[in-house]
Amino acid sequence: MSNAMRTPAGAINVERYQGAVAEGRFRRLWNANAPGYLFLLPWLIGFFGLTLGPALISLYLSFTDFDMLQSPRWVGIANYVRIATADPKFSAAMHVTLTYVVFSVPFKLTFALLVAMALNRGLRGLPIYRAIFYLPSLLGGSVAIAVLWRQLFASDGLVNAALSHFGIEGPSWISHPNYSIYTLVALSVWQFGSPMIIFLAGLRQIPQDMYEAASLDGASKFRQFYKITLPLLTPVIFFNAVVQTIEAFKAFTPAFIISGGTGGPINSTLFYTLYLYQEAFGNFRMGYASALAWILVVIIAIFTAFSFLTSRYWVHYDD
Amino acid sequence: MTLRVSRRNFVAGGATLLSLSALGTSALAQEKRLRLLWWGSQPRADRTNKVSQLYQSKNSGTSITGEFLGWGDYWPRLATQVAGRNAPDVIQMDYRYIVQYARRGALAPLESYMPAKLNLDDFDKAQIEGGSVDGHLYGVSLGANSAATVLNTTAFKEAGVDLPTQATTWEEFARMGAEITKAGKRKGMFGMADGSGGEPLFENWLRQRGKALYTADGKIAFGVDDASEWYDMWAKFREAGACVPADVQALDKNDIDTNTVSLGKSAAGFAHSNQFVAYQAMNKDKLALTNYMRIKADSKGGHYRKPSMFFSVSAQSQAVDLAVDYVNFFVKNPEAAVLLDVERGIPESSAMREVVAAKLDENGKVPLEYVSGLGDLAGKLPPPPPAGAGEGELMLRNIAEQVAFGQLSPADGGKQLVTEITQILARG
Numbered sequence: 154m155s156n157a158m159r160t161p162a163g164a165i166n167v168e169r170y171q172g173a174v175a176e177g178r179f180r181r182l183w184n185a186n187a188p189g190y191l192f193l194l195p196w197l198i199g200f201f202g203l204t205l206g207p208a209l210i211s212l213y214l215s216f217t218d219f220d221m222l223q224s225p226r227w228v229g230i231a232n233y234v235r236i237a238t239a240d241p242k243f244s245a246a247m248h249v250t251l252t253y254v255v256f257s258v259p260f261k262l263t264f265a266l267l268v269a270m271a272l273n274r275g276l277r278g279l280p281i282y283r284a285i286f287y288l289p290s291l292l293g294g295s296v297a298i299a300v301l302w303r304q305l306f307a308s309d310g311l312v313n314a315a316l317s318h319f320g321i322e323g324p325s326w327i328s329h330p331n332y333s334i335y336t337l338v339a340l341s342v343w344q345f346g347s348p349m350i351i352f353l354a355g356l357r358q359i360p361q362d363m364y365e366a367a368s369l370d371g372a373s374k375f376r377q378f379y380k381i382t383l384p385l386l387t388p389v390i391f392f393n394a395v396v397q398t399i400e401a402f403k404a405f406t407p408a409f410i411i412s413g414g415t416g417g418p419i420n421s422t423l424f425y426t427l428y429l430y431q432e433a434f435g436n437f438r439m440g441y442a443s444a445l446a447w448i449l450v451v452i453i454a455i456f457t458a459f460s461f462l463t464s465r466y467w468v469h470y471d472d
Numbered sequence: 473m474t475l476r477v478s479r480r481n482f483v484a485g486g487a488t489l490l491s492l493s494a495l496g497t498s499a500l501a502q503e504k505r506l507r508l509l510w511w512g513s514q515p516r517a518d519r520t521n522k523v524s525q526l527y528q529s530k531n532s533g534t535s536i537t538g539e540f541l542g543w544g545d546y547w548p549r550l551a552t553q554v555a556g557r558n559a560p561d562v563i564q565m566d567y568r569y570i571v572q573y574a575r576r577g578a579l580a581p582l583e584s585y586m587p588a589k590l591n592l593d594d595f596d597k598a599q600i601e602g603g604s605v606d607g608h609l610y611g612v613s614l615g616a617n618s619a620a621t622v623l624n625t626t627a628f629k630e631a632g633v634d635l636p637t638q639a640t641t642w643e644e645f646a647r648m649g650a651e652i653t654k655a656g657k658r659k660g661m662f663g664m665a666d667g668s669g670g671e672p673l674f675e676n677w678l679r680q681r682g683k684a685l686y687t688a689d690g691k692i693a694f695g696v697d698d699a700s701e702w703y704d705m706w707a708k709f710r711e712a713g714a715c716v717p718a719d720v721q722a723l724d725k726n727d728i729d730t731n732t733v734s735l736g737k738s739a740a741g742f743a744h745s746n747q748f749v750a751y752q753a754m755n756k757d758k759l760a761l762t763n764y765m766r767i768k769a770d771s772k773g774g775h776y777r778k779p780s781m782f783f784s785v786s787a788q789s790q791a792v793d794l795a796v797d798y799v800n801f802f803v804k805n806p807e808a809a810v811l812l813d814v815e816r817g818i819p820e821s822s823a824m825r826e827v828v829a830a831k832l833d834e835n836g837k838v839p840l841e842y843v844s845g846l847g848d849l850a851g852k853l854p855p856p857p858p859a860g861a862g863e864g865e866l867m868l869r870n871i872a873e874q875v876a877f878g879q880l881s882p883a884d885g886g887k888q889l890v891t892e893i894t895q896i897l898a899r900g
Contacts, residue, residue, distance in 0.1 A: 221555035222576035328722030413725025414544050418873045434548035
C-alpha cells in the first residue's frame with residue numbers, strides 16, 4: 154500500500170492511489186480518535202438504536218395502517234390527507250397546544266428572570282434558595298401534582314378560598330373547559346427552575362463595572378435593566394425561549410396526569426401529544442399517530458427556524 | 473496510554489457476547505418460567521403474588537414473575553409487548569379488548585385443554601361464553617361483577633332521606649337527590665353524581681328500553697331519540713339540583729379516587745360492584761351498593777353479570793401448558809381462592825364461591841350479596857364491544873360535558889353522539 158504512494162505519480166493507477174490515500178487517512182483518523190469513539194459508544198448506540206432508528210421507522214409507519222398486532226399495511230399519504238382534511242380533533246389539539254405555548258413560554262421566562270434577578274443580588278445561602286426554587290421542576294408530572302393542583306384549583310380549593318375574601322365565587326378552575334388550560338399554564342410557570350438557573354448564570358456574566366459606570370452617570374435601576382441587563386442577556390433569553398418553546402410543544406404529562414388521559418373536559422386540555430398518545434395506544438392506530446408525530450416535528454422545526462431567523466435582529470452577541 | 477481494539481478482536485468479542493446471551497436464553501427456557509401481566513392496585517398485586525408463591529411451592533422448578541400497572545398504562549404496555557413479540561405468558565384481559573386481541577391472533581385458544589387441564593365445569597355457562605370469541609375460548613373469567621350505584625348511607629341518613637330500593641325509578645331517585653342537596657347537611661355535597669357521561673349507566677338505561685349500545689356485528693344499536701332523551705333526563709336532574717354541576721363532575725377521571733362519592737361531593741355515585749371494598753376503604757362513612765335505577769317500575773334486564781376480567785394465554789408463549797395449569801390453579805384452588813377473595817369479582821366456580829363466602833368480612837359480603845340479589849334486574853350478557861368502543865365511550869362523555877356546560881342542547885347532543893359513533897365504528 155505505501156509502496157504505491159512512493160511510485161511516480163504518472164505511473165500508478167489513480168483510482169487505487171486515491172483509495173489508498175483515503176484508507177490511510179481513515180486509518181490515521183481511526184488511530185487518533187478510536188478511544189474517543191469508544192467512549193462515545195454508549196451514546197452512539199443509544200442515538201442510533203433508540204433515537205434515529207425508531208424515528209426512521211416511525212416515518213415509515215406514518216405511511217401505513219398499523220394496529221401493533223398485525224403487520225403494517227402501506228396506505229401511502231392517506232394518514233396525512235385525513236389529518237389535513239377530516240380530523241376535527243387535530244385542529245382542537247393544535248388549538249390547545251398553541252394556546253399553551255403562547256401563554257406558558259412568556260410567563261414562565263418572565264417569572265424565571267424575575268426570580269433569577271432577585272437571587273442575583275448577593276444573597277447569603279444562595280445555593281439553598283436556588284435548590285428550593287428548582288424543586289418544583291423536579292416534581293414534573295407526578296400523581297402528587299395532580300392531587301395538589303386539584304386542592305388548589307377545584308371549586309373548594311385554596312384559590313377559591315382566597316378569592317372568597319374578595320367576595321368572588323370562582324368556578325372549579327381545573328375542571329371547567331374555559332379555564333382548565335390556564336391551570337396547566339400555571340403549572341408550567343411554577344416549574345420555572347431550569348430557565349431560572351440559566352438566567353442566573355447569564356446574569357453573572359454581565360460585568361459589574363458596567364452597572365457602576367451607569368449609576369455614576371445617574372441611570373436609574375430601571376434604565377440599567379433596560380439598557381444593560383436586557384441587551385446583554387439576549388443570547389440567554391434566546392436560548393431559553395427556543396428550548397422552552399420546544400418543551401411546550403412537546404408537553405404531555407401535565408395534561409395526561411391532570412385530565413386522567415382524556416384531555417377533558419371537552420378536549421380543553423387535549424394537548425397535541427396527548428391526542429397522539431390516545432390514537433397510538435388507546436385506539437391502536439400507530440400509523441396515524443406516527444403521521445401526527447411527524448407533523449409535530451415539522452411544526453417545531455418551522456418555529457425554531459423562525460426564531461433563529463429573527464434572532465439576528467434582537468440578539469446581541471458581545472464578542 | 474492509548475486504548476487499542478483491533479477490528480478482529482472487536483468482532484470476536486461481540487460474537488462471544490452474542491453466543492453467551494443465546495446460551496442464556498436456552499438455559500432459561502429449560503427452566504419452567506412464566507411471566508404475568510395485569511392491571512390493578514397494590515393490594516391486588518399482593519394477592520396475586522401470594523398465589524404465584526403458592527403455585528411455585530407446589531410446583532418446584534417453576535418461577536413466576538409478575539408485573540402490574542394502572543389501567544391507563546396497562547394497554548399501551550401490553551400492545552407494545554405483543555407488537556415486539558415479547559408478550560407475557562399470562563395476560564389479564566378485559567371484555568372490551570378480548571375480541572380485538574383474539575381476532576388478531578395474539579391469544580391462544582384454550583378449549584382443547586378442557587376439561588382435563590382446565591376444569592371450568594362448575595362455572596356459570598354464560599360467563600364461560602363471555603371469554604369466547606368466534607367459538608374459541610380465549611379468556612377464563614376471574615370473577616363476576618355488575619355495574620352498581622354506590623350510596624353514602626351516612627349522608628342519606630343525615631339528610632333524612634330513605635335509601636333507594638330495587639324498585640326505585642330514576643325520577644324518584646332524582647327527587648331524593650334534590651332533597652339531599654337541598655338539606656345541605658354537608659358543604660358542597662349534592663345528591664348524586666352526574667351520570668350522563670357514564671357508559672355503563674347509558675347502556676343500562678338503553679337495555680331497559682330494549683336497546684343496546686352495539687349490535688353483535690359491531691354497529692350502533694341506539695338512535696338519536698334515545699340519546700337525546702338520555703341527555704335531556706340528566707339536564708333536568710342538573711337543573712333540579714339532584715346531581716352535581718358540570719365543573720364538579722368533570723373532576724371525575726373515571727377512577728375510584730376521583731369519583732364524586734370519594735371526593736365527598738355527592739351522596740350517590742356510579743361504579744362497579746367489585747370496586748366496593750376499595751370505595752369503602754377510601755370513605756369514612758358507611759357505604760352500600762344498590763342497582764342502577766329503573767326507568768319505569770316494571771322495566772327490567774338493564775343489568776348483567778359481567779366477567780370483571782379474564783386471564784388469557786399469549787399465542788406467543790413458549791409454555792402454554794404451564795400457563796394453562798397456572799390459570800386453572802388460579803380459579804380452582806381453594807387456597808388460592810381464599811388469598812384472592814372477591815377483589816377481582818365474585819369467583820365463577822361455585823365451589824370456590826362457597827370457600828370464599830365462608831371467610832368474607834362484612835365489606836366483602838356486600839358485592840357478593842348485591843350481585844347474587846339482582847334478580848329480574850339482570851339480563852343477558854351483551855356481545856363484546858367492537859373495536860371503536862373505547863373512542864365511543866370518550867365521545868359519550870365529551871358530549872355529555874358539552875351539554876352540561878351549556879354548549880349544546882340535549883337534542884343536538886343526541887344527534888351528534890349518533891353521528892360521531894357511527895363515524896368511529898366505520899373507521900374501525
